[in-house]
Amino acid sequence: MKSRVFHLLILIVALFVGADALGCMKKVCGNNAQNEFRRCPDTDGSCGNYHTERSSGEIIDGVDVRCHVGEPIYAPIEGEMYFWRPFGNKREKSCADHGVRIEGTGQWQGYAVHISSVKLSFYGGHVEAGDEIGEALNRYCFNDRGQHDVEPHVEIKLYKEGKLIDPTHHLQNCMCTGQICESNSRNTLLGDPFKTDKRFNGVRGWDIECQMINDDNEDSPRVPMIYSPIAGETVGRIRLFTDGNGAYTGCDNDGIFIVGIDDWLGFEVRLYNVKARADIGFGRKRIVQGEPIATRLDCDNSPDSVFLEVRFEGRVVNITDIITADNCKMPNFPVF
Structure with missing residues (x-):
């Protein structure tokens, strides 16, 4: 009995x-429930899709999720969270040089997510998918020109077994x-x-x-x-x-x-x-x-x-x- x-x-x-949806990430930012990317093309001709050209002219194997400054950021996967500097500790970009690396656990073992630029609420420990972890920063705070017209966003990269992969359909229409x-x-x-x-x-x-x-x-x-x-x-x-x-x-x-x-x-x-x-x-x-x-x-x-x-x-x-x-x-x- x-x-x-x-x-x-x-x-x-x-x-x-x-059951958790294996392979499907949670919402990343504020009211952007569908994890929509910034415009493509944006006002400067750049694009926020995977493997496209950014404002700097660089091709990025990541995506730009639309997100206004100050909006809450959520962990898209479960895992162990670490502070990360997306701009490599460059002094001239220090105002935006804050981010997070989440090493996946459970269903996400073997994956890692990088999100920049984010002001973290705490700097380490285990997070569940959907946990609030910080707020979005102004990614172009160090630049007084051009990019302020670009739709505000955070950049996301997804790694599997150490290799960059396309996160698009893990974030959208999963x-x-x-x-x-x-x-x-x-x-x-x-x-x-x-x-x-x-x-x-x-x-x-x-x-x-x-x-x-x-x-x-x-x-x-x-x-x-x-x-x-x-x-x-x-x-x-x-x-x-x-x-x-x-x-x-x-x-x-x-x-x-x-x-x-x-x-x-x-x-x-x-x-x-x-x-x-x-x-x-x-x-x-x-x-x-x-x-x-x-x-x-x-x-x-x-x-x-x-x-x-x-x-x-x-x-x-x-x-x-x-x-x-x-x-x-x-x-x-x-x-x-």
Whole structure:
């Protein structure tokens, strides 16, 4: 009884919190909820997009997020925060030579974000994505000419394993699926991505690691929750096979079918080796991305994984990059 109550409390908390969107950054500045970039071209012909020319004539592998002086700055990822000087301690640029480096942890392990120019409220420690960390400075306070007409902004650079990458679709229109299994924050795959699996009638998709969870105050491990990878409507259960009488039987003969809505319109998702939440039932039920919708099966033959199949307009499609969060831009699928 104690175990059932504990598991129910975990589900209730998860319904309110959901899963973090793997690969998608939080709002960076004040009221700029969509992380919009400054004009391109701006008044001086420069641009705030990735790998474009700035006012100095330099090509920058970063982006300029629109942000007025004095507006609050938020941590876009979770991690360890460090003070950083974006202008390399140059005396003539000291008024703007303040910034932050966040070394990612959790889902963002291996990533780092640099933001300049920011007056920090504190100078180190762990931050969660969305925490307020300071306020925007005037990036051109040292220059009395030209650049004061440029739209105010902070510059952001994103590193992965020490290499600069394009943060655009991690900041804007982020279409990564988010975390799928509670015990696998980075959607680690088993075996090759986008592979055929005979356990599930030879469908093609992704075998996502999903280990049992050992809670500190529980004697036995519990099944992990499964989060919806897309916004959609649950259509019903997936039953892979029947017995000799045509009946669907077997503990491990279960899954869930989701039809996409909103940004995910045209997509269909099938998750195998999962059991839908009891209150979802058999009719259509609208769900949001990241909502806990199921638990992993715990049968004699259940693997420590869940299998994901994705279709777009009826055809099986490869979206490996937006599952692993390597690139959160929706692929351009061919038109048939």
